[in-house]
Amino acid sequence: MQGFEIRDGALAVENVPLATIAEQVGTPAYVYSAGAIRTRYRALAAALDPLGIAIHYAVKANSNQAIITLLRGLGAGADVVSGGELARALAAGIPADRIVFAGVGKTRDEMAAALDAGIHLFNIESEPELETLAEVARSKGTTARVGLRVNPNVDAKTHAKITTGKAENKFGVPIERAPAFFARAGELSGVEAVGLSVHIGSQILDLEPYRQTYVRVREMALTLRAQGYGLRNLDLGGGLGIGYRGEEGPDPQGLAAIIKEQLGDLDFELAVEPGRWLVGAAGVLLARVILVKQGETKRHVVVDAAMNDLIRPTLYEGFHRIEPVVGRDRADAGMADIVGPICESGDYLAKDRPLPAVAAGELLVVRDAGAYGAVMSSTYNARPLAPEVLVDGDRWTVIRPRQSVDALIALDKVPDWLAG
Numbered sequence: 001m002q003g004f005e006i007r008d009g010a011l012a013v014e015n016v017p018l019a020t021i022a023e024q025v026g027t028p029a030y031v032y033s034a035g036a037i038r039t040r041y042r043a044l045a046a047a048l049d050p051l052g053i054a055i056h057y058a059v060k061a062n063s064n065q066a067i068i069t070l071l072r073g074l075g076a077g078a079d080v081v082s083g084g085e086l087a088r089a090l091a092a093g094i095p096a097d098r099i100v101f102a103g104v105g106k107t108r109d110e111m112a113a114a115l116d117a118g119i120h121l122f123n124i125e126s127e128p129e130l131e132t133l134a135e136v137a138r139s140k141g142t143t144a145r146v147g148l149r150v151n152p153n154v155d156a157k158t159h160a161k162i163t164t165g166k167a168e169n170k171f172g173v174p175i176e177r178a179p180a181f182f183a184r185a186g187e188l189s190g191v192e193a194v195g196l197s198v199h200i201g202s203q204i205l206d207l208e209p210y211r212q213t214y215v216r217v218r219e220m221a222l223t224l225r226a227q228g229y230g231l232r233n234l235d236l237g238g239g240l241g242i243g244y245r246g247e248e249g250p251d252p253q254g255l256a257a258i259i260k261e262q263l264g265d266l267d268f269e270l271a272v273e274p275g276r277w278l279v280g281a282a283g284v285l286l287a288r289v290i291l292v293k294q295g296e297t298k299r300h301v302v303v304d305a306a307m308n309d310l311i312r313p314t315l316y317e318g319f320h321r322i323e324p325v326v327g328r329d330r331a332d333a334g335m336a337d338i339v340g341p342i343c344e345s346g347d348y349l350a351k352d353r354p355l356p357a358v359a360a361g362e363l364l365v366v367r368d369a370g371a372y373g374a375v376m377s378s379t380y381n382a383r384p385l386a387p388e389v390l391v392d393g394d395r396w397t398v399i400r401p402r403q404s405v406d407a408l409i410a411l412d413k414v415p416d417w418l419a420g
């Protein structure tokens, strides 16, 4: 992956050795490569621009203001799933008319904020949500543009917790119900149904489910048009996976070819909403070994990063390569579990991994942690949020400082009647 290089046997992010960053900001710390994000964005845009497909970055993958700003500068719009993400996208300068609002449970306040901002489109996931949005829009004397998120009942062949396009998932309405939904929308003032959207899951490595999905979307889009609905927008989802084991992973040209094949001959406004593919491989989590515990059957390498910093292994059985930062040419010393200090058996970053002999104080790097890393972190065990660093060539900046324990404590308020 571009952005990460071995220099004198040590891992560097662009021109900055990770050891330098660890020394100056401490560990654990997230480090991102601006160059890697640019490379990914440009590769995606090169595949999609010729087909006129807009890119709406799925902000939930990494919502640091610096990352959103970087992607905005490259031309990305935004896919947001909460009022907070909407505010972040707007604060980063993404034009409102390039923002799409998705999610199964938007509140009235969130809908109102998005209407006030003048966003491009709401992707609506149920009839009750449609009715509520219509009410909120009417109360403001405006009309909300709506895309219907349909569930194509396709198996994305990814982890159960990140598959979203099967009939039993909570997302969208069954695709065959789209005509009824459009009919209902037509009866309501305050909403104008203009599109369909799909998003079948995340970390999708096999492109075939996309094809099956777009076959169904095409069919339904044509049906709706034939019924006289003014359908203009097709939002084709995110979900493109990355090679967490160091393999290439799917190529955006492959996705573009499928889109072209299924939808290229129809005059719809097309958009995709990738998150992980743009930022996942562009970030790492730096950790330091606290101690090594050699048990009878296992070597536990206890590090200062934990499930509160990176929950993907615990939550999704997510695989991340873990490697020493310096002295990388050492031989493996058998298997190890790399675990955090949190009081949960689920607190691990990797299990049964070949790893060289490592010593207390040594730096390890958890690869491909740029997506669904920092954004999913918590302060469990009163562990402050880890800092985030952005590297660009020779320069680097802390784009979120490490939270202090004092700041963490100051978030709480002790009632006067308990204080004395």
Ligand SMILES: *Cc1c(COP(=O)(O)O)cnc(C)c1O
Residues within 6 Å of the ligand: 058, 060, 061, 079, 081, 102, 103, 199, 201, 202, 203, 237, 238, 239, 240, 273, 274, 275, 276, 277, 371
């Ligand atoms: C999470 C999400 C995405 C992005 O998924 P990735 O796997 O990160 O590409 C896109 N669209 C919607 C509706 C989402 O919920």
